[in-house]
Amino acid sequence: xxxxxxxxxxxYLAAAVLVVPFAKRxxxxxxLGYLIAGIIIGPYLLGFVGAEGEDIxxxxxxxxxxxxxxxxLELEPSRLWRLRSSIxxxxxxQVLGTSLLLAxxxxxxxxxxxxxxxxxxxxxxxxxxIVLQTLGEKGLMHxxxxxxxxxxxxxxxxxxxxxxxxxxxxxxxxxxQEMEVPGETGLIDHLPGWAQTLAVxxxxxxxxxxxxxxxxxxxxxxxxxRLRELxxxxxxxxxxxxxxxxxxxxLSPALGTFLGGVVLANSEYRHELESxxxxxxxxxxxxxxxxxxxxxxxxxxxxxxxxxxSLVASIMVLKTIVLYALARLFRMGTDQGLVFAVxxxxxxxxxxxxxxxxxxQRILDENLTAMLMAIVALTxxxxxxxxxLNEKLIIPRVGTEELAEQIxxxxxxxxxxxxxxxxxxxxxxxxxxxxxxGIGTTVLEIDSDRxxxxxxLGLKVYYGDATREELLKSAGAEAAQLIVIxxxxxxxxLELVETVKKHYPHLHVLVRAQDRSDAYEFMDxxxxxxxxxxxxxxxxxxxxxxxxxxxxxxxAHQAMNIFRRHDNKALKxxxxxxxxxxxxxxxxxxxxxxxxxxxxxxxxxxxxxHDAGWDVESLKEEFRAS
Numbered sequence: 145x146x147x148x149x150x151x152x153x154x155x156y157l158a159a160a161v162l163v164v165p166f167a168k169r170x171x172x173x174x175x176l177g178y179l180i181a182g183i184i185i186g187p188y189l190l191g192f193v194g195a196e197g198e199d200i201x202x203x204x205x206x207x208x209x210x211x212x213x214x215x216x217l218e219l220e221p222s223r224l225w226r227l228r229s230s231i232x233x234x235x236x237x238q239v240l241g242t243s244l245l246l247a248x249x250x251x252x253x254x255x256x257x258x259x260x261x262x263x264x265x266x267x268x269x270x271x272x273x274i275v276l277q278t279l280g281e282k283g284l285m286h287x288x289x290x291x292x293x294x295x296x297x298x299x300x301x302x303x304x305x306x307x308x309x310x311x312x313x314x315x316x317x318x319x320x321q322e323m324e325v326p327g328e329t330g331l332i333d334h335l336p337g338w339a340q341t342l343a344v345x346x347x348x349x350x351x352x353x354x355x356x357x358x359x360x361x362x363x364x365x366x367x368x369x370r371l372r373e374l375x376x377x378x379x380x381x382x383x384x385x386x387x388x389x390x391x392x393x394x395l396s397p398a399l400g401t402f403l404g405g406v407v408l409a410n411s412e413y414r415h416e417l418e419s420x421x422x423x424x425x426x427x428x429x430x431x432x433x434x435x436x437x438x439x440x441x442x443x444x445x446x447x448x449x450x451x452x453x454s455l456v457a458s459i460m461v462l463k464t465i466v467l468y469a470l471a472r473l474f475r476m477g478t479d480q481g482l483v484f485a486v487x488x489x490x491x492x493x494x495x496x497x498x499x500x501x502x503x504x505q506r507i508l509d510e511n512l513t514a515m516l517m518a519i520v521a522l523t524x525x526x527x528x529x530x531x532x533l534n535e536k537l538i539i540p541r542v543g544t545e546e547l548a549e550q551i552x553x554x555x556x557x558x559x560x561x562x563x564x565x566x567x568x569x570x571x572x573x574x575x576x577x578x579x580x581x582g583i584g585t586t587v588l589e590i591d592s593d594r595x596x597x598x599x600x601l602g603l604k605v606y607y608g609d610a611t612r613e614e615l616l617k618s619a620g621a622e623a624a625q626l627i628v629i630x631x632x633x634x635x636x637x638l639e640l641v642e643t644v645k646k647h648y649p650h651l652h653v654l655v656r657a658q659d660r661s662d663a664y665e666f667m668d669x670x671x672x673x674x675x676x677x678x679x680x681x682x683x684x685x686x687x688x689x690x691x692x693x694x695x696x697x698x699x700a701h702q703a704m705n706i707f708r709r710h711d712n713k714a715l716k717x718x719x720x721x722x723x724x725x726x727x728x729x730x731x732x733x734x735x736x737x738x739x740x741x742x743x744x745x746x747x748x749x750x751x752x753x754h755d756a757g758w759d760v761e762s763l764k765e766e767f768r769a770s
Contacts, residue, residue: 155185155193156185156193159182160177160430162181163180164177175274175277175278176525178430178433179433179434179524179525181434181437182434182436182438183438183525184437185434186440188441188443193438213383213401213402213404216401216402216403216404216407216409217406230295230474231298231299232299233474234292234299234474235297235298235299235303238467239265239299242267243261243264243267245462246263246264246267246268247261247264247265248260250263250264258314258507259314259507259512261314262508265311266307266495267459267463267520268300269494269495269498270296270300270489270490270491271491271492272297272492272494273433274433274490274527275293275297275487275527276293276297277429278487278527279487282535282635287480287483287591287632288484288591289476289480289481289483289484292480292484293488296467300492301402301494304402304494305344305348307498308344308498308501309344311501311505314505314507315507347389347390348403351389351407352407355403355404359407362378362382363375363413366378367413383401386403386407387401387404432493436493436521436525439517440521441521444514445518448515452515452518452522455519456519456526459491460490460526460530461489463488464485464486465485467485467488467489468481468482471484477595477596482539483534483539486530486531486534487527490523491524492520495516496520499520500513540609559623560584560585560624561584561625562584562625562627562628563587563619563621563627564586564588564628565588565610565627565629565640566588566589566629566630566631566632566656567588567589567594567598567605568630571628571656574628575587586620586624587604587605587606588606588615589605589606590608590610590631595607606619610631610640611636612643616648622648624648624651625651625652626651627654628656629644629654629655629656630656634657634658634662637656637666641653641655641666641669645669652673653671653673655675656677657675660676660715679708679711683704683707
C-alpha cells in the first residue's frame with residue numbers, strides 16, 4: 145500500500161511540474177494546466193493512476209475537503225454582512241432559477257419530477273476552486289464580476305446544507321426502485337426521510353454550538369504551549385472531529401470541513417491558522433484539479449459522444465444565459481456580466497458529493513450517476529478554456545462597441561498631458577492629486593461598473609482595455625507627455641508597458657508595482673519610474689514609529705530619505721543578480737548590513753542640537769509642554 149501511495153504521489157507531482165508551467169506559458173492558466181495533467185495521467189490515456197477510477201475520486205474528495213476548510217476559514221461575519229444583498233439576492237436567484245430551469249428539461253425527457261429536481265439542484269452548483277483560482281490569477285477578484293462571483297459561490301456553499309437536507313425527502317418518490325448501494329455506513333441510514341432531515345439539521349446546530357463554546361478555550365490552551373505544530377494539529381483535530389460527526393449523519397466530509405472552517409473563522413486565531421495552512425493551499429487545489437481531470441470518463445463519453453457533449457453544451461449555455469440575465473438585473477456592465485456568467489457556467493466540485501449522496505439515497509441509479517459525473521468533470525475541464533476564449537475573443541469586441549459609443553464624441557476635445565490606465569484604489573489617488581494641481585488627465589478603466597460609478601461622482605472616465613493600441617491612440621497618446629499605469633494585474637501592467645514602448649516610445653512611463661518581483665519585471669522592460677505600492681506608506685509608518693519612540697522628527701525623516709535612496713539603489717543592483725539565487729541572497733545581506741551601518745554613522749555625525757533647529761514639530765511639542 146505504501147509503495148502504491150508513493151508511486152501515485154510521484155506521478156501526480158511530476159505531471160503538475162511538467163505540464164502546468166507549459167500551460168501557463170501558453171496563457172491557459174494553472175487550473176487548465178492541472179486538468180490537462182490529470183487527463184494525461186488518467187486511466188483513459190497513459191493510465192498511470194486510477195485504473196478503476198475509485199482511487200482518483202478519493203483523492204479528489206481529499207482535495208475538496210482541504211479546499212473547503214480554507215474557504216470556510218475566510219468567511220468573516222463582517223464580509224458576509226457587507227455582501228448580504230448580493231449573496232442572498234444574486235446567489236439565491238441563481239440557485240433557484242438554475243435549479244428549476246435545469247429540472248424542466250429533465251421532466252420533458254421522461255424523468256420523474258423528484259429525480260429532475262434533484263439533478264437541477266446538483267447542477268446549479270459552480271466550482272468554487274476553479275472560479276476563485278482563475279479570477280485571482282487574472283487579477284479580477286476586486287472587480288464587479290469577481291465580487292459578485294464570490295457572493296454567488298458563497299451562497300452555493302451555504303445552500304449545500306438545505307440541499308443535503310432536502311434530498312432524503314425526494315428519495316420517497318423514487319418509483320419504488322431498489323438499488324444495492326455499497327458502503328452505507330451512516331448511523332441514520334435506517335431512519336425515515338423526515339428523521340434524517342432532522343438529524344442533518346441537528347448535526348449542523350451541534351457543530352455551531354460546540355464551535356462557539358469550546359473552540360476558543362481549546363485553541364487558547366494549545367496556544368499557551370507556544371508549539372506551532374501542536375496548534376495546527378489542534379485545528380486538524382477539530383476538522384476531523386466535525387467531519388466524523390457529519391459523516392455519521394450521512395453528510396459529506398467536505399461539508400464538515402467547510403463548517404469547521406467557518407467555526408474557526410470566528411476565533412481570534414484565524415490569521416495564525418491561515419498562515420500555517422496557506423502554503424499547502426495551492427498544492428492541494430492542484431491535486432484536486434488533477435484528480436478531476438483524471439476522473440473524466442472518456443470511455444462513457446466515446447460510447448455516447450453526441451449525447452454527452454450535447455448535455456454539456458446545453459447545461460453550460462443555459463447556466464450562462466441565466467447568470468448573464470441576473471448580471472444585467474443587478475446592473476452589471478456588459479463585459480463584467482460576461483466574465484461573471486462564463487466563469488460560473490460550469491458545474492462545481494460539490495456536485496460529486498451531492499451525486500454520491502443522491503445515489504446513496506436511491507434517488508439516482510448507477511448509470512445516471514456515472515453519466516452526470518462525466519458531464520460535471522467535462523464542464524469543469526472546459527471552464528478555463530471558455531474563460532480564455534471569452535477574454536480573448538468576446539470581451540474585446542464588446543469593449544470596442546462600448547468604447548465607440550463612449551469615447552468617440554470626445555476624441556477631438558480630450559487632449560491631456562497625462563493618461564491614467566486604471567482608476568482603482570491606487571490610480572484614483574494619483575488622478576485626484578493631479579487634478580487638484582490643475583493637471584488634465586485622460587482616465588481609462590476596464591471595469592464598466594466602476595466607470596459608471598465614477599461618472600455618477602462627476603469624474604470623466606472612459607471605458608476600455610488600455611492595453612489596446614487603438615484605445616491609447618484615441619485617448620491622445622501621441623500628444624501626451626506621460627502615462628500612469630495603475631492596473632490591478634501586474635501581468636496587464638507589463639503588457640501595457642510593452643504596448644507603450646512599441647507604439648509610443650516618447651511617453652514617460654510611471655508604473656505601479658505590487659512588490660519587488662514586479663518591480664524587477666518592469667525594470668527589465670526599460671521602465672525608469674517604478675513605484676512599489678506599499679513602499680512609501682510603509683516608510684511613513686516607520687517614521688511615525690521612530691517619533692513615538694523618542695526620535696526627533698527631522699532625524700526620522702532623514703533616516704527615511706536615506707533608506708529610500710539606498711533601497712532604490714539596491715533594487716537596481718539586485719535586479720541584475722536575481723537569476724543567481726545564491727549570489728542574490730549574499731548581495732542582499734550585504735546591502736542590508738551596509739544600510740544599517742550607513743544610517744548609524746549618519747546619526748552619530750549629526751549633533752542633536754543642530755538637528756533640533758530643523759525639527760519644528762519637536763519644538764512645538766516642547767513649547768506646548770512648557
